[in-house]
Amino acid sequence: MVSIFNDAHFIPIPQGMGFTALLIIKHHVVTITPTSERAAAVSNALLPLSENEINAIITRVMRDIGTTYQPMGRTPLEALPTMADAIPPAHLRELGVELGYGIHPTLEDAIAAANQAFRDLHDLPLSIRNKMVTAIRQTATENAVLLAQLAHSETGMGRAEDKITKNWMNANLTPGPEYLTTEAFSGDGGLTITEYAPFGVIGSIIPSTNPTSTVINNTISMVSAGNAVVFNAHPSAKRASNYTIQLLNQAIMSAGGPPNLLSACIDPTIETATQLMHHPRVRVLVVTGGAGVVSAAMKSGKRAICAGPGNPPAVVDETADLEQAGRDIVRGGSFDNNIICTTEKGTFVVDRVANDLVEAMAAHGGYVLTSWQIRRLWGIVCREDHGPGEAAYMHKEFIGQNASVLLRELGIKVGPEVRQIVAEVEPDHPLVWTEQMMPFMPVVRMPDVYSAIDLAWRSEHGYRHTAVIHSKNVDHMTHMARLMDCSIFVKNGPNFAGLGVEGEGFCSYTIASPTGEGLTTCRSFSRLRRCALKDAFRIT
Numbered sequence: 001m002v003s004i005f006n007d008a009h010f011i012p013i014p015q016g017m018g019f020t021a022l023l024i025i026k027h028h029v030v031t032i033t034p035t036s037e038r039a040a041a042v043s044n045a046l047l048p049l050s051e052n053e054i055n056a057i058i059t060r061v062m063r064d065i066g067t068t069y070q071p072m073g074r075t076p077l078e079a080l081p082t083m084a085d086a087i088p089p090a091h092l093r094e095l096g097v098e099l100g101y102g103i104h105p106t107l108e109d110a111i112a113a114a115n116q117a118f119r120d121l122h123d124l125p126l127s128i129r130n131k132m133v134t135a136i137r138q139t140a141t142e143n144a145v146l147l148a149q150l151a152h153s154e155t156g157m158g159r160a161e162d163k164i165t166k167n168w169m170n171a172n173l174t175p176g177p178e179y180l181t182t183e184a185f186s187g188d189g190g191l192t193i194t195e196y197a198p199f200g201v202i203g204s205i206i207p208s209t210n211p212t213s214t215v216i217n218n219t220i221s222m223v224s225a226g227n228a229v230v231f232n233a234h235p236s237a238k239r240a241s242n243y244t245i246q247l248l249n250q251a252i253m254s255a256g257g258p259p260n261l262l263s264a265c266i267d268p269t270i271e272t273a274t275q276l277m278h279h280p281r282v283r284v285l286v287v288t289g290g291a292g293v294v295s296a297a298m299k300s301g302k303r304a305i306c307a308g309p310g311n312p313p314a315v316v317d318e319t320a321d322l323e324q325a326g327r328d329i330v331r332g333g334s335f336d337n338n339i340i341c342t343t344e345k346g347t348f349v350v351d352r353v354a355n356d357l358v359e360a361m362a363a364h365g366g367y368v369l370t371s372w373q374i375r376r377l378w379g380i381v382c383r384e385d386h387g388p389g390e391a392a393y394m395h396k397e398f399i400g401q402n403a404s405v406l407l408r409e410l411g412i413k414v415g416p417e418v419r420q421i422v423a424e425v426e427p428d429h430p431l432v433w434t435e436q437m438m439p440f441m442p443v444v445r446m447p448d449v450y451s452a453i454d455l456a457w458r459s460e461h462g463y464r465h466t467a468v469i470h471s472k473n474v475d476h477m478t479h480m481a482r483l484m485d486c487s488i489f490v491k492n493g494p495n496f497a498g499l500g501v502e503g504e505g506f507c508s509y510t511i512a513s514p515t516g517e518g519l520t521t522c523r524s525f526s527r528l529r530r531c532a533l534k535d536a537f538r539i540t
Contacts, residue, residue, distance in 0.1 A: 080168050083161050085145045092149055097239055101246040102262045107272045110230050111281050113260035114201050118228035120258035126177070131255040133176040133224055139251035140171035140216045140244075147212040147247075150240040155208050157400025158336040165501065166213035166336065166509070173500040173507035174220040175521045191537040196526035198226030203282040205273055205297070207289045209339040209400070209437075210509055211237035214288050215244040217509040219262060222286075223252070224522035230282065231264040232273045234289075242266065277302070284525065288510050298515070305524060308514040310341035310465030311435045312495055313456035315480060316349040316357055317449040317471045324492065325470035326360025332468070332494030334365065334419035334439040339400040342466045342488060342495050342511065344441070346432050346459055348452040351445040358422060358443060365419040366441070367403060373410055374423045378431065380409045381438065388428035391461075394436055403439045432459050449473075453480045460484065465513045468495050487511050487518040 097103060104110040121129070140147075148163035180196040204218050211234060222229050233241030245262045252261050265272055273293070277285055277300040287297040288307040297304040314333075316325050333344035349357050362368050369377065378385075384393040398406060403421050404414050420439040425431055431442035432455075446452035449471070457480075460467060468490040469480050481489045488498035488511065497503030508519035517524045 081141075081144050081164050083145065083164070086149055086160070087146060089153070092146075092153055095150065095239075095243065097242045097246065097266065099266060102249040102260050103242050103246060103264055103266050105266060107230070107232075107265040107268075107275050107279075110260075110263035110265050111201065111276075111279055114228040114230045114263040115281050117258045117261040117263070118198070118200055121226060121228065121261060124256070124258070128256045129224070129226065130177050132252045132257040132261075133220055135251040135255040136216075136220055136223070136248050137171050137176075139247055140167060143247055144168045144171065147240065147244055150243055151210075151212050151237065154240050155211065155237050155400070157209065158339050159402065162336040163213070166210060166340075167216060169499060169501050169507045170213045170217040170220070170509055174217050175224070175506050176220055177224045177522065179522050180225065180526065186538055188538065190532065190534040192530060192532040194528055194530045196225060196523060197529040199303075199525065199527055200227060200283040201281055202227050202229050202284045202286055202525060203232070203276040203279070204229050204286045205232045205276070205289060205293060206234060206237070206241050208234035208237040209336075209341075210288070211240040212244045214509045215241055215248070217507065218286060219248050221508075221510075221520060221522045222525045223261060225526040227284075227525055228261050229263070230276060231262065232276050233264060233268045235269055238266075238268050286510060286520075286525070294514055304515060305510070305512045305517055305520060306514045307341070307510045307512050307520075308463065308465075309435055310463050310511075310513070311345050311433075311460050312342060312466040312468065312486075313346045313348060313459055314344045314468045314470065314495075315449065315452045315456050316347065316353065317452070317469070317473060317476050318350045318353050319472040319476070320353070320357075320470035321472070321492070322353055322356045322470075323360050323363075326357050326362075326366070327364040328470070328492075328494040329441065330361050330365045330420045332496055333441050334403070335494070335496055337400045337402060337437075338439050339437045341435075342499060344468060344495050345435055346456070347441055347443045348446055348456045348459075349443060350449055350452060351447055354424075354443070354445045358424065361420070361422050361441075361443075365417055366422040367407060367412075367414060367418045367420070368422045368424075369410075371424075374425065377406060377410055377421070377423075377440070381406065381436075381440070382430070385430055388426075388430070389433060390430060391434045392430040392436075394434070394438065399437045401438065406438065406440060427455055433461075449476050450479070453483060456480070457483050460486075463513055465511065466490070466495055466498065468493070487513045 144164050144167035147167050148160050151163050152160040183194045185192045202222050206214050231245055242264055245264050249262050253259055277297055285297045285300060285302050285304045287293055290309055294306040294308040297306055314329050329344055329347055335343050358368060381394055381398040382392050383395045386392060403418050406421060407414055420441050423442050425442045427444050464485050466488040467484040467486045469477055470492055471477050477491050490498045493503055500507040510520045512520055
């Protein structure tokens, strides 16, 4: 337990019949031990430490006593691991996935092994489950850079440095077993308790856009709830996903957990995904992917928790801090080159401040195209254009590529500081209506904030996934929040603030808008069970 009062964090550490404690006051650490019933003596001097150092100390201490700790406050992106720890490409190519540690020759073998692991887990105390999740967090954090490299090298999409952030945030900001609280009801009729119980074996289909971070997120959520998981990786990212599964299985076993609690077949395909959806031993389906796979899961006859597509809009009104809005739209919309379903994919700005917003975007890593450059680039990256007001299909080779790669098609050379292409277009341009998954940001001028919000709502296609507004007007923010009805609504920040990075709250990479769960946690993968004892255990 961490007690927080004003600027101090008080962390008791049991030691036999007494305790030692860390008392953190304004970035200083003090070790306290009780010396009498009346007072506690400070046993060592104040040590000035940074917030990251404090968080590391507390995490290590809490791990040693078998519990977990959520870092204080917001974690800036610049504080996370970097590509400085990357391994050489030659060594990366040598990393392969062989059978073992949860990877099986067939899907049937994987399901059988997971079913046995589920039964074995329930012969173990809950303390082991806590230790397992702590080990999973530690292993995922320690390998955040390696897993980012694997995902980037295999899929060719996104930015490796942003994938490090994705791995870190899922390892450290996904709620664990502490999120599952037991409720008790007592009265003249006796005592009733309600607990979160596991479903059993969960089938989880993983996308190529987040092949390692979604495995980390789902593992922590599903294992915390006491389930076993059979993963079906995307065929184009199977090495990254399966390698992650093996690492996390080793972490589980090191903490005393059963083998094969996470399972997968070594060669996942569309056929194995279909087989997983209809297997009688799989109790629940969890799908993160496009509309097609979501539709198939929802027709399977099983309980399905589905995270589908998104086309998140960003609205900027005349009251916004335009410098901040321009910076945040570039940072958010270019995060992992826009392949994540939560990233900003269209900007709708009140006309009278549009010039200033575009100028701010250009100052913070945006490259502004002329009208003829927009037409030419659109003709290159678009595979199938259905006309004004309709969604289009992109050429796969451009999805998730750096802005510099797209600009190269126009003969434009830019440095790494350019992260996003800025394209002023009309409201019916296909860019507005397409989840293009490239750092190619359409900007639409609108006469007023209400028309901007209305177009944003229509362009989101009713996915009810994610949206953002930059405004200082509470009425504008409230109107858009109610109309969008999204799982994530961000005000005055980049969209990733809604996932706990530079914002408050937990992280989820399975955002189940189609089936209504929203940001999933271990509670989403639990079933409530009630146990009632009549006319007994009433002590007052």
